[in-house]
Amino acid sequence: MPLGIVLRRAPGVTRWQRYSWTASAVLPGAGPADWRELRREGEAVEYHAATPVLELHGAETEAYLHGLHSETPSIYVILRDGAEGDCPLEVVTVTASPYEAQDYTDSGEEIVEKIPMPPGLRAWIWDFVEAFHQDEAFVKRKRDKTRVDLVEDGIGDARISQTADVYRAPGSARKVRLQ
Template identity: 75%
Template sequence: MPLGVVLRRLPGVTRWASHSWKAVAVLPGAGSADWQELRREGEAVEYHAATLLLELHGAETEAYLHGLSAAEPAIYVVMRECPGDQPLEVVLVTASPYEAQDYTDSGEEIVEKVPMPAGLMAWVQGFVTDFHQDEAFVKRKRDKTRTDLTQDGIGDPRIATAADIYASPARQRRRVH
């Protein structure tokens, strides 16, 4: 499903940052856009920065369920800073909190959590209903082989007797000339 990403530019709070950017909304079914201005209120400006495809995968349904069960289900927007006219490049939109977490590990991408609209929530839930399969818990079984009955591999071949293992090295006396 195509998702438009809305970014808001606000004036900077410190003298080192002239502006701050935040992903504030997604637009399900949006057409293509390239930093189209949507709204301006004083110094705050909202842009339809980009439209990307939200792809759902059958192997990720557990992650989607986890995201849908959150207090506020969200879409995660992954962005990178870039030089040029547009300060951010929108790289990815995902409904998987696990995938979003993977992008935060490198520290190069900016990951923002945006509230998931109700219609999109229903679409993701429908996908999960159709494709999710619970994995049965399989308890690991121990190997019955007893490894304590043999003494192979014990010690260093340079140690002659077992009593030598704990013996301290002999002191050597130096002669002073």
């Protein structure tokens, strides 16, 4: 589904930052855009910056469920610093998976903005999850019954019956003397 990304430019709070940029909304089903101005309130301006496609994958349904069950179900917009000027941010991608959004925060090069999901988009993702989610049964790992204490450890030659073999483990020297 194409999602229009609305970025808001407000005056900076400090003298070192001229503007403050935030992602303020998503527009489900929006057409293509290239930094089209939507609204202006004094010095604050909202732009329809880009329209990336939100892709849902059947293997990611657990992550979508986690996001849908959160206090505020959200869409995550991944931004990257672009060229200076009126449009200094580049929209990289958009995702509904909080796990994927967290992966983008690891590098520190991208900016991850969290935007609350509109009700229609939430219903669309919920329908996708209901259609493709499969619970995976928890399988506890079982120990194998192999006795590891019966095997001689070390790489020494068993034909050498001296305790000074530097490759033999200390415990294996007693086994050789007992034979």
